Amino acid sequence: MTDSHPTRRTLLRYGAYGAGAAALAGTAASWDRLTGADIPGRNDGSLVVATLGPAYGPEAIRTLTDGFKKVHPDIKLRINAVQAVDWSDFFAKILTQIAAGTAPDLVYVATEGVQLFAQRLGVPLDDWVRRDAEELREYFADVHPSLVESMMYEGSLYQLPVEFNAADMYLNNQVLKRADAGFPAADWTRDDFTALLRDMKKASGSQFTPYFWTNRLWGGVVPWLFANDTNLLAESKAPGGAWLWDSFYPAGARKGRGGGFRWTTPQATDARVEEAYDYLASLVQEGLCTRPEGGNGQNLIGVFSTGRVGVTPAGGFWAGGLHLAGMRADAFDVQYFPRWRTQRMQFGAAGYALLRTSKLQEEAWEFIKYAARRDTLMRLFETNQTTPARRSMLTADRYRETGPDHWQVFYDTLDKFPYTGPIPAPPQVAEVEQVLLKHTGTALASRRSVGPALRRMQSDLEKAMERDV
Amino acid sequence: MTNTQANTRIPDARPKPSGAAPPRPAPRASARDRGVRLLATLFLAPTIVGIVVFTVVPIVGSVVLSLFHWNVIDDPSFAGAANYREVFTDSTVLVSFGNTLVFMVLAVALQLLIALTLALAVNGRMPVWLRSVFRSAFFFPLVLSAASISVVMKYLFNQDFGVVNWLLGLVGIAPVPWLTSENAAMATVILVYVWQQFGFSFLLFVGGLNNIPREIHEAASLDGATGLRKHLNVTLPLLSPTLLVASVVGIINALQVFEQPYVLTNGGPGDATRTVVMVIYESAFEQLRFGTASAVGVLLFVLIMAVTAVQFRLSRRFVHYQ
Numbered sequence: 001m002t003d004s005h006p007t008r009r010t011l012l013r014y015g016a017y018g019a020g021a022a023a024l025a026g027t028a029a030s031w032d033r034l035t036g037a038d039i040p041g042r043n044d045g046s047l048v049v050a051t052l053g054p055a056y057g058p059e060a061i062r063t064l065t066d067g068f069k070k071v072h073p074d075i076k077l078r079i080n081a082v083q084a085v086d087w088s089d090f091f092a093k094i095l096t097q098i099a100a101g102t103a104p105d106l107v108y109v110a111t112e113g114v115q116l117f118a119q120r121l122g123v124p125l126d127d128w129v130r131r132d133a134e135e136l137r138e139y140f141a142d143v144h145p146s147l148v149e150s151m152m153y154e155g156s157l158y159q160l161p162v163e164f165n166a167a168d169m170y171l172n173n174q175v176l177k178r179a180d181a182g183f184p185a186a187d188w189t190r191d192d193f194t195a196l197l198r199d200m201k202k203a204s205g206s207q208f209t210p211y212f213w214t215n216r217l218w219g220g221v222v223p224w225l226f227a228n229d230t231n232l233l234a235e236s237k238a239p240g241g242a243w244l245w246d247s248f249y250p251a252g253a254r255k256g257r258g259g260g261f262r263w264t265t266p267q268a269t270d271a272r273v274e275e276a277y278d279y280l281a282s283l284v285q286e287g288l289c290t291r292p293e294g295g296n297g298q299n300l301i302g303v304f305s306t307g308r309v310g311v312t313p314a315g316g317f318w319a320g321g322l323h324l325a326g327m328r329a330d331a332f333d334v335q336y337f338p339r340w341r342t343q344r345m346q347f348g349a350a351g352y353a354l355l356r357t358s359k360l361q362e363e364a365w366e367f368i369k370y371a372a373r374r375d376t377l378m379r380l381f382e383t384n385q386t387t388p389a390r391r392s393m394l395t396a397d398r399y400r401e402t403g404p405d406h407w408q409v410f411y412d413t414l415d416k417f418p419y420t421g422p423i424p425a426p427p428q429v430a431e432v433e434q435v436l437l438k439h440t441g442t443a444l445a446s447r448r449s450v451g452p453a454l455r456r457m458q459s460d461l462e463k464a465m466e467r468d469v
Numbered sequence: 470m471t472n473t474q475a476n477t478r479i480p481d482a483r484p485k486p487s488g489a490a491p492p493r494p495a496p497r498a499s500a501r502d503r504g505v506r507l508l509a510t511l512f513l514a515p516t517i518v519g520i521v522v523f524t525v526v527p528i529v530g531s532v533v534l535s536l537f538h539w540n541v542i543d544d545p546s547f548a549g550a551a552n553y554r555e556v557f558t559d560s561t562v563l564v565s566f567g568n569t570l571v572f573m574v575l576a577v578a579l580q581l582l583i584a585l586t587l588a589l590a591v592n593g594r595m596p597v598w599l600r601s602v603f604r605s606a607f608f609f610p611l612v613l614s615a616a617s618i619s620v621v622m623k624y625l626f627n628q629d630f631g632v633v634n635w636l637l638g639l640v641g642i643a644p645v646p647w648l649t650s651e652n653a654a655m656a657t658v659i660l661v662y663v664w665q666q667f668g669f670s671f672l673l674f675v676g677g678l679n680n681i682p683r684e685i686h687e688a689a690s691l692d693g694a695t696g697l698r699k700h701l702n703v704t705l706p707l708l709s710p711t712l713l714v715a716s717v718v719g720i721i722n723a724l725q726v727f728e729q730p731y732v733l734t735n736g737g738p739g740d741a742t743r744t745v746v747m748v749i750y751e752s753a754f755e756q757l758r759f760g761t762a763s764a765v766g767v768l769l770f771v772l773i774m775a776v777t778a779v780q781f782r783l784s785r786r787f788v789h790y791q
Contacts, residue, residue, distance in 0.1 A: 088755055092754035092755060095541045095754070095757065096541075096754070098541060098542065099541040120540075120542045120543075121542060206638065207630075207635065207638075209629045209630070212629075290629050291629075291646060291649040292649065292738070293628075293648060293649055303629075303630050308630060428756075430756050430757075431756045434751060434755065434756075437735065438736065438737055438738075438740060439739065441649065442651065442737075442738050442739035445650070445651065445738065453739075467756075469540060469757055
């Protein structure tokens with residue numbers, strides 16, 4: 001048995017240790033030390049631009065910062081490349097920064113977040129656009145009005161689009177050859193599409209799925225809704241916008257344009273929506289397409305490039321992706337989404353939104369203009385990882401190395417089908433998307449489950465749309 | 470003498486004089502006692518500060534936030550019990566609680582069963598080096614990130630292109646919709662979770678088995694107990710404290726499951742694999758309803774406390790200490 005009481009000597013020793021530790025801590029505390037404010041660019045009057053990290057690597061960031069510095073040496077710039085897996089993850093992180101009091105001045109925002117940012121956080125660019133109209137004339141002449149309209153909210157413009165991606169249809173040439181099928185015509189129909197899938201299935205083994213799609217807002221069920229001349233939420237246009245259309249677009253291009261899209265009333269139980277789901281359910285049942293799975297299609301490039309998938313909807317970004325994955329330029333091609341009742345297609349675009357909390361709004365506007373310049377975008381989008389918003393950038397030279405042969409499809413989706421529209425993205429988009437994904441998963445379990453799932457989707461969408469963000 | 474014994478007053482056995490003696494005042498702590506207490510406080514201070522800052526404050530903050538509407542962008546507005554009312558009428562939240570409870574029961578039961586079986590097997594006659602290999606192999610998944618494991622598993626269990634269905638196809642079994650069927654999705658998520666988690670319980674059981682004195686087993690053998698009877702009547706009762714710890718930790722972890730269902734199925738198909746923590750994340754960071762998310766968080770906290778309290782209460786009957 002031992003007595004655990006420390007002796008006086010022990011106590012004195014511990015006391016000395018404590019005093020020494022306190023002295024060390026005090027000395028350390030009194031030193032000048034690094035804090036969050038010491039991070040280069042933070043709180044030093046820099047213009048802070050938040051971008052989606054994975055899309056903006058170090059090279060792209062250098063391009064933006066060095067180029068901007070040459071044009072505006074008086075404005076300090078810091079690019080905050082936020083790492084996120086998708087747009088909703090990115091917006092969540094931006095909102096967390098805003099809540100923490102470290103809001104950026106500008107945020108790279110895609111269609112999914114345009115109305116949310118415009119309604120709650122954004123600054124309309126109207127006055128600056130009017131002021132610098134002469135400077136911007138060349139930009140608008142090069143950018144399709146559908147892209148610009150998708151960046152408007154209730155009559156005001158909130159972003160200058162710099163890139164977009166329409167859901168076109170990629171085809172694997174090796175699989176086409178195996179199925180002894182020709183490249184589809186530009187006006188191919190839904191039935192032609194189904195027949196092609198059947199031919200592909202017949203010519204390939206059991207480990208082959210003709211049509212791959214990912215269950216999400218862009219490129220999932222929605223393109224089929226568009227093709228069937230319907231939408232998840234009833235679509236209309238806000239009044240206004242004439243100030244922009246009349247200034248920058250000729251009469252033909254501004255016809256039917258308004259002050260931005262409004263997606264208000266859910267219509268998941270609409271007969272045409274049900275028809276589109278029935279069609280997809282029939283493809284699933286026949287083994288012609290993948291079952292709806294969440295995610296961002298990360299494994300798709302692998303299975304497509306190895307010939308285990310024949311067809312998939314994707315945008316211009318895929319040309320760069322397939323090239324990086326080692327696919328030769330002539331190994332794949334692209335065609336418009338097939339026609340059903342209409343050949344209206346969907347797209348998503350992106351640009352920089354200016355936040356109300358920014359104290360550097362003039363500087364931010366200068367960056368927005370700089371980021372939309374042709375020379376900037378040429379340097380930024382070298383590898384075809386997206387479709388530039390500027391028509392003049394889509395050239396044969398640009399796609400010579402990466403393919404595809406029918407690269408004109410990317411911009412012609414807008415030019416030849418001017419009614420092609422943005423994905424339905426009201427301010428409540430996050431909940432709308434979640435409801436869509438959730439019920440699409442159950443709707444396509446069998447053809448009988450389509451109706452009940454769509455009724456539940458309608459009810460959940462109504463609740464989501466009633467909620468204020 | 471241990472510290473506890475040193476501070477325990479031994480009752481005076483001598484006969485007391487008759488008559489009511491006035492109660493003696495508590496003796497004043499000696500300088501030495503005060504020094505010990507001060508020293509203990511100093512050593513405990515960092516932990517106490519950590520618990521207050523990183524546990525107590527967030528819990529209180531969540532309770533307060535659950536009484537407000539807040540979307541990050543606008544100022545919070547007082548909501549009273551509105552968020553709780555919403556939670557109790559939202560079918561997604563209610564389903565997520567049901568899913569989480571089902572997940573907890575199945576995942577923890579399976580995890581403990583596998584861990585215990587393997588621990589008994591590894592604890593048997595086996596070369597030391599092989600025992601070490603098994604211990605490392607079973608523990609290895611636990612040190613990996615749950616999110617990255619789930620990404621890999623998502624590929625493996627893909628119905629159309631996954632390795633699992635490819636292997637089943639080799640023996641003539643039709644592709645299974647592991648992640649896209651309402652019936653199979655929860656089972657797949659549980660499978661992935663248990664595979665990753667059972668290593669922790671396994672290690673606890675191995676430690677617990679090593680602590681059982683060999684003499685007790687030998688005595689049981691002399692009394693005629695063999696194989697299963699020895700395990701049921703000797704090993705399990707003596708392992709019950711370890712079982713309690715493993716089940717408490719397992720249940721708390723299972724009630725907070727997030728990464729596996731989020732990455733593997735995103736809660737689907739429908740709401741089949743949506744868990745409470747997923748609902749908290751979605752409400753807060755996707756739908757900007759931080760008040761609702763906090764209310765769900767508070768309810769989950771209460772549920773975890775209740776389940777743990779029940780476990781400890783029941784443990785009085787089933788846990789045997791040597």
